[in-house]
Amino acid sequence: xATLEIHDLHVSVDGEGGPKEILRGVDxxxxxxxxxxxxxxxxxxxSTLAYSLAGHPKYTITGGTVTLDGExxxxxxxxxxxxxxxxxxxxxxxxxxxxxxxxxxxTSATAIRGEAPRLRTWVKEVKETMQRLEMxxxxxxxxxxxxxxxxxxxxxxxxxxxxxxxxIAILDETDSGLDIDALRIVSEGVNRVRDSGExxxxxxxxxTRILRYIKPDHVHVFAGGRIVESGGPELAxxxxxxxxxxxTKGGVS
Amino acid sequence: MAEAQSIPAGGAxxxxxxxxxxxxxxxxxxxxxxxxxxxxxxxxxxRFTPLERLRGLHDGTAVADGSVKAEIxxxxxxxxxxxxxxxxxxxRAGKPAxxxxxxxxxxxxKATVVTVPAEAVPAEPVRVSLHGEGxxxxxxxxxxxxxxxEVVLILDHTGDTVRAAxxxxxxxxxxxxxxxxxxxxxxxxxxxxxxxALVGRDATFKSVVVTFGGxxxxxxxxxxxxxxxxxxxxxxxxxxxxxxxxxHRLLVDxxxxxxxxxxxxxGALQGARARAxxxxxxxxxxxxxxxxxxxxxxxxxxxDGARVDSVPNLEIETGEIVGAGHASATGRFEDEQLFYLMAxxxxxxxxxxxxxxxFFAELVQQIGVPDVEERLIARLExxxxxxIA
Ligand SMILES: Nc1ncnc2c1ncn2[C@@H]1O[C@H](COP(=O)(O)OP(=O)(O)OP(=O)(O)O)[C@@H](O)[C@H]1O
Ligand SMILES: [Mg+2]
Numbered sequence: 001x002a003t004l005e006i007h008d009l010h011v012s013v014d015g016e017g018g019p020k021e022i023l024r025g026v027d028x029x030x031x032x033x034x035x036x037x038x039x040x041x042x043x044x045x046x047s048t049l050a051y052s053l054a055g056h057p058k059y060t061i062t063g064g065t066v067t068l069d070g071e072x073x074x075x076x077x078x079x080x081x082x083x084x085x086x087x088x089x090x091x092x093x094x095x096x097x098x099x100x101x102x103x104x105x106x107t108s109a110t111a112i113r114g115e116a117p118r119l120r121t122w123v124k125e126v127k128e129t130m131q132r133l134e135m136x137x138x139x140x141x142x143x144x145x146x147x148x149x150x151x152x153x154x155x156x157x158x159x160x161x162x163x164x165x166x167x168i169a170i171l172d173e174t175d176s177g178l179d180i181d182a183l184r185i186v187s188e189g190v191n192r193v194r195d196s197g198e199x200x201x202x203x204x205x206x207x208t209r210i211l212r213y214i215k216p217d218h219v220h221v222f223a224g225g226r227i228v229e230s231g232g233p234e235l236a237x238x239x240x241x242x243x244x245x246x247x248t249k250g251g252v253s
Numbered sequence: 254m255a256e257a258q259s260i261p262a263g264g265a266x267x268x269x270x271x272x273x274x275x276x277x278x279x280x281x282x283x284x285x286x287x288x289x290x291x292x293x294x295x296x297x298x299x300r301f302t303p304l305e306r307l308r309g310l311h312d313g314t315a316v317a318d319g320s321v322k323a324e325i326x327x328x329x330x331x332x333x334x335x336x337x338x339x340x341x342x343x344x345r346a347g348k349p350a351x352x353x354x355x356x357x358x359x360x361x362x363k364a365t366v367v368t369v370p371a372e373a374v375p376a377e378p379v380r381v382s383l384h385g386e387g388x389x390x391x392x393x394x395x396x397x398x399x400x401x402x403e404v405v406l407i408l409d410h411t412g413d414t415v416r417a418a419x420x421x422x423x424x425x426x427x428x429x430x431x432x433x434x435x436x437x438x439x440x441x442x443x444x445x446x447x448x449x450a451l452v453g454r455d456a457t458f459k460s461v462v463v464t465f466g467g468x469x470x471x472x473x474x475x476x477x478x479x480x481x482x483x484x485x486x487x488x489x490x491x492x493x494x495x496x497x498x499x500x501h502r503l504l505v506d507x508x509x510x511x512x513x514x515x516x517x518x519x520g521a522l523q524g525a526r527a528r529a530x531x532x533x534x535x536x537x538x539x540x541x542x543x544x545x546x547x548x549x550x551x552x553x554x555x556x557d558g559a560r561v562d563s564v565p566n567l568e569i570e571t572g573e574i575v576g577a578g579h580a581s582a583t584g585r586f587e588d589e590q591l592f593y594l595m596a597x598x599x600x601x602x603x604x605x606x607x608x609x610x611x612f613f614a615e616l617v618q619q620i621g622v623p624d625v626e627e628r629l630i631a632r633l634e635x636x637x638x639x640x641i642a
Pocket of ligand 2: 048091173
């Protein structure tokens, strides 16, 4: 069973006045089949955690460990992490001009699966997955994320999630900017992957509305670059009612 | 007026300030090399060019002692002649604009005139292949495209030579000409050339300039209009490797009413000593009402230290136009794009290849000559494979 273990993770970025510490000792274990929601105020470092796990070069790891089934994730390049089973659905997916979605998906699936998927079954698989996400087939011929609306970009991220079937899925505000219908469609996509029981999910969000579709096993409050409280689903309701004030005002630096 | 200028930090890339066409040239266009002073390198039109690498083309010391092997494949009905400089068709499309172009005009012995008769629509392209066999060469070629003819020209340059040679495209009324000029020289070659297109009434001129090779390549694609309703599309693609200097200096001179022009050049630079220059001058004269023009130059800097100067310039003498705009942008290799692709398991090299191929893809699709597109993609792949290795 795949397990992602984050231990005392410290991360900084190069700011104008030198390195700036963003993550200050994150501890978290995510097992296959589990869903963890991470909630926290703007700027608390949620995306920093997500990007650091995926290996974005902007972030410098200054301390701590991250392992996937005992393998040192921090020692892997970005593509190695993805092939090891870490998937990040980005808060702001990147446009890649001149590269079609279909070419991108196939290149990616080939890399992740270790061999080129059979053309016939692949075309069918992509088509059906797009259909379930209510994406128009014409998206396959468009350039990656170019001119996509915010919601279309998020569907495209979940399309990749479904096709690539990672061991650990990190969803950074996948729900932001989605209307009610899109939220349901995207959530159903995530749930199809979760239902396999083979993915551990780290769901970063500001809103409890997505948690009505995607039921978390654990909820964590993220503030000041670390997890400051953990609990069950009821913690999300408490946050919705009371906000983050008690975490940002008192105690947390 | 540059709409998008992103200059990466680190100073590897410079985008020069705009300057005006009129103040730029040190002498007016002329057929006579004696009308141009020998450049010293600080003139506006020479300041980016490494004169010492022109091997004497600029100062009269380059003696014609070399040869090129020329092969011309002309479909039925297309004629090829060798003529003297007094032939009335020679020089009709425009005068040399700088000393080296004038040197080429003053030094060539015989000109080649390729004629596509009126209303001819050859099924196959006209192919002109020049292979440098060493030494200094001069030349002059005229393509005379008759009224309502439609034709594709493919000009190939390979091998090694130090060459100054001008090319004229005289595009008759209502004719449609597509020219693909590929500079695929050996790494030691020097090539200076002025391309003059004179676009007839309601005619369409499409030029695709592709520069891969050479030690120094300095081209001047220039367009003027013989009557109203003409249309010019100028596309360019360059892949500048370490140590190469590739310079493209364009001028679109709108002097007739209701003409259109669209310029799009894209370049990738690889290697700390790669050097590219792009100058895009568009002139809209008072008589050129109803003009519609747009020019774009984008550069992708693949390695630190590579340098590109991109200077778009628009001079407008009438307000009664349909549109005029330009954009110039130079960016470092897109780390965010690379990250996104790699985060989907794609190895770094393949991700780089995808991004660079994507950068050029749109432009390649504009060419509209399938076998040229395929060849170009293959050539790009080879450049990329080389640069990554
Ligand atoms: N290059 C940088 N220089 C200085 N500070 C930076 C830099 N990059 C990120 N930060 C800071 O790091 C902090 C954490 O940012 P991060 O994007 O991780 O927050 P977040 O919790 O995801 O916020 P949101 O909810 O708004 O998405 C922010 O205060 C941000 O301004
Ligand atoms: Mg964020």
